Amino acid sequence: MTRNTFNRRRVLAGAGAGITGVVAGCLGGSGGGDDEVHFITDYYNDSWEPLWGDLESEFEDETDTSLNIEEGGMSGTQEGRLAQLIQAGEPPDANTSTFDQVADIWETGQLETVNDVVSSIEEVNGEINTEAFLGEGDDIYQIPHGLYVSNFQYRADIYEQLGLDEPETFQDVLDNAQVIDESDEVDARGYGLAGMPTGKSQDEFLVLLSSAGVSGIGLRWSDPDAREELEVYFPEEEVTMVLQYMKDLAEYSPDPTSIGWAESLSQWVQGQYAQCYHLNAWPVGVTALTAEAQDNDALRGLAEATQVRAYPTWGEIDKDDNWLSAPAPDGYHVFSNGTNTAGAKEWFEWLYADSMERTVSFYEADPGRFLPTYSDVLGSDAFQNQDIFQAHPHLLEKLEYCQNEIWGNHYGSVDEANISSPESLYMQRQWFYGEMVNRVVTESMTIQEAYEWGRGELEDAFAAAQEQFG
Numbered sequence: 001m002t003r004n005t006f007n008r009r010r011v012l013a014g015a016g017a018g019i020t021g022v023v024a025g026c027l028g029g030s031g032g033g034d035d036e037v038h039f040i041t042d043y044y045n046d047s048w049e050p051l052w053g054d055l056e057s058e059f060e061d062e063t064d065t066s067l068n069i070e071e072g073g074m075s076g077t078q079e080g081r082l083a084q085l086i087q088a089g090e091p092p093d094a095n096t097s098t099f100d101q102v103a104d105i106w107e108t109g110q111l112e113t114v115n116d117v118v119s120s121i122e123e124v125n126g127e128i129n130t131e132a133f134l135g136e137g138d139d140i141y142q143i144p145h146g147l148y149v150s151n152f153q154y155r156a157d158i159y160e161q162l163g164l165d166e167p168e169t170f171q172d173v174l175d176n177a178q179v180i181d182e183s184d185e186v187d188a189r190g191y192g193l194a195g196m197p198t199g200k201s202q203d204e205f206l207v208l209l210s211s212a213g214v215s216g217i218g219l220r221w222s223d224p225d226a227r228e229e230l231e232v233y234f235p236e237e238e239v240t241m242v243l244q245y246m247k248d249l250a251e252y253s254p255d256p257t258s259i260g261w262a263e264s265l266s267q268w269v270q271g272q273y274a275q276c277y278h279l280n281a282w283p284v285g286v287t288a289l290t291a292e293a294q295d296n297d298a299l300r301g302l303a304e305a306t307q308v309r310a311y312p313t314w315g316e317i318d319k320d321d322n323w324l325s326a327p328a329p330d331g332y333h334v335f336s337n338g339t340n341t342a343g344a345k346e347w348f349e350w351l352y353a354d355s356m357e358r359t360v361s362f363y364e365a366d367p368g369r370f371l372p373t374y375s376d377v378l379g380s381d382a383f384q385n386q387d388i389f390q391a392h393p394h395l396l397e398k399l400e401y402c403q404n405e406i407w408g409n410h411y412g413s414v415d416e417a418n419i420s421s422p423e424s425l426y427m428q429r430q431w432f433y434g435e436m437v438n439r440v441v442t443e444s445m446t447i448q449e450a451y452e453w454g455r456g457e458l459e460d461a462f463a464a465a466q467e468q469f470g
Contacts, residue, residue, distance in 0.1 A: 035065055037343040040072040040081065041096040043145075047289065047365040059350055065343045072096070079429070086110070086337075093338035094348070098328045099134075099142055103425035105335070106141055107469055112334040113139045117345050120353040126376025132326040143348050144331035145362065146370020148279045149402045149411075150207045150324065152312060155274040157305040158186050166307075169315045170208075173275060174248055180274045181252035192264055192273035193249045195256025195441040200264060202434030204277045205242060210323040212238040212314055215419060217427045218458045224416040230423055232462055234455050241314075243440050243447050250441040257442060271302060281308050281398035285368020288392040300392075308398040310406045319410055323417040327407055329373055356382045364388060368395055371403050378403065422469035423462065432457035 044052075056067045072078035072095065079101055085091050091110070095102070105111060118140050122128065128144055135141045152173070159166070159176070162183055167173045177190030194200035206216030214220075218234035221227050250256050254272055264276060268283040269290050276283070284306045291299035313319055334344045352359050360382040363370060367388045372378050378399070389396040436454040439445040445453065 035340060035343065036068050037065060037094070037340050037347055038068045038070070038092040038338065039094045039344065039347070040070045040078060040092045042072050042078060043096055043362070043366065044071040045366065046293070051361065051365050055351065059347060063343075063346065063350075065340070065346065067347065091335045091337050093340050093344040094332055094334050096145070096330065096332055098148070098330050099132075099333075100328075100425045100428040102333050103422065103429065104468065106333075107422050107426075110336050111141045112336045112341050112345070113141060114143050114332075114334055114345065114348075115140050117143055117349045117353075120349050121359075122374065124353050124356060125359050125372075125374035128373055129375040130326065130329050130373055132329045134329065142329065142331045142333055143352070144329045144373035146331070146373055147327040147329050147407070149327045149371060149407050150203070150277070150279060150311060151308055151402065151406055152310070153268075153276055153278050153283055153306055153308050155188065155302075155305050156307045157301070158188060158274040161185060166309065167312050170211075170245060170312050171315065173312055174245070174252075177249060177252040177275060186274070188271055189254055189273040190252030190275065191249045192259055192267060192276040193246060193253040193256045193441070194259045194261075194264060194277075195250065195253075195438050196258075196260040196263075197435040197438040198260070198431045199434065200259065200261045200277075201256070201437040202431060205246065205433050205437050206428075207277065207311065207324065208242045208245065209238060210417075211311060211317065212242060213317050213321040213323060213414075214238050215323055215417065217419075217424060217433070218455075219419055219424060219427060219462065221416060221419060230419060230421060230462075232455075232459055234458055236451060239454070240447050240451050243436065243450055246437055247440050247447065257438065268306075269299065269302070277311075279369070280371055280402050281306075281368035281395055283368070284308065284392075284395050284398055285366065285388075288388055288395050289367055292388065292391055303392055304394050308401060310410045320413045322410060323414050324411050325414075325417045325419075326411055327371070330370065331373070356380055360386065368399065371399060371407070423465040426465040426469065427458075427461060430457070430461045432461065 052069050056069060060066055072081055078095065078097060082095065102111065113135070115138070118128070121143065128134065130144065130147055134144060158180060162179055162185065164176050164179060167176055173191070180186060180188060181190035194204055210216040214235055215233060218232060219230045220233040222229045222231045254267065259267065264278065265283060265286045267273065268276065269287050284303055287299055287303040287306060290296070291303055332348055334341050338344065356377070359377060360380070363372060363383065364386050372383070377383050384396065432454055436450045440447060440450045
């Protein structure tokens with residue numbers, strides 16, 4: 001299989017994520033015999049747990065290979081677990097994450113190529129439909145599962161009740177948040193702003209900054225034509241504008257320090273706020289899944305009322321100036337120093353290359369969270385006829401909208417935004433961006449202090465990236 005070697009394959013949007021309060025405990029820890037496959041995953045909720053259990057038993061019966069499936073936690077958690085295992089000389093055999101979470105592991109030669117596995121999967125599910133980073137040259141290092149498309153989500157029922165128009169600009173979002181928050185007619189807060197120092201706050205900051213027409217991570221090509229060297233570009237005007245905006249939104253939000261990826265989903269299901277930043281149709285899917293599990297008509301109504309649209313703009317900055325480059329692919333990585341890498345590859349080929357129906361079952365476990373990365377999946381009968389879509393056709397419509405409209409028309413507008421390099425992958429997983437937001441919304445720093453602190457962290461991290469990746 002021949003792969004495009006353009007640098008833009010290495011661009012990610014950086015969005016590690018995990019499910020919410022429905023997450024159960026882990027199935028196991030590290031250790032086990034040499035024949036065991038140790039697999040760390042954040043694909044884990046009340047639907048994934050029994051699915052993993054059934055598949056684990058079936059696979060072990062067919063192959064005599066045992067599995068140790070460990071729930072790895074959300075963005076900002078799994079990285080520490082991986083580092084702990086690697087430093088102890090006991091890396092897992094595989095994990096799930098966006099590629100930026102394992103960029104340094106890949107760069108130091110600790111990931112296995114998975115070309116044969118991906119080729120087998122493509123024969124069943126269609127070719128990979130993304131140009132984001134999966135490997136270098138002909139070598140592929142991720143078995144992709146799904147893509148994350150950033151967007152804006154709101155409660156259409158509350159908008160209608162209060163006579164609000166769908167926002168075109170971020171100022172419109174802020175104005176709507178104030179109206180909602182100050183209304184006596186609804187219980188929901190105006191906006192759910194993530195203020196935990198990692199994960200969702202970081203992702204929202206990066207997307208807001210990209211929408212302002214500059215690189216979210218604060219780097220750009222020194223020479224956009226040559227694309228050989230990156231430099232720090234973290235303009236004070238745009239960065240402080242974004243920080244001020246997030247601070248303003250925090251006035252109409254539940255405690256931002258209580259909101260990360262997981263909490264944003266559970267709080268949406270609880271109806272705590274009427275607007276938020278999110279990925280794909282994930283809040284719709286979690287709400288729909290919960291509604292069916294509880295046979296709850298009110299939650300069915302909430303799922304139907306949750307609207308997904310392309311991210312608004314800064315008004316004078318058009319969507320065509322947005323620096324969002326490519327949706328982030330999330331999937332499986334196999335560690336070369338694991339005890340059973342061959343078994344891990346066999347496991348993933350067994351999972352995805354058996355049938356379209358089995359592949360679809362993984363998206364059904366987490367409806368709305370991912371856009372399938374394989375070209376034949378979304379339009380297949382197996383995918384379209386899922387029970388959750390029969391009960392909630394709105395959910396399928398929103399996923400198709402994310403792929404066709406948002407991904408199709410709101411990404412890749414600025415060619416020089418493809419700042420692909422090992423350094424840029426490394427920088428996407430530096431948590432100071434989210435820490436800046438946290439310090440602003442907690443008022444432990446002023447906007448200006450947070451900018452100056454963040455710029456110092458950026459310069460130090462970039463120097464470390466240059467030293468590490470050469």
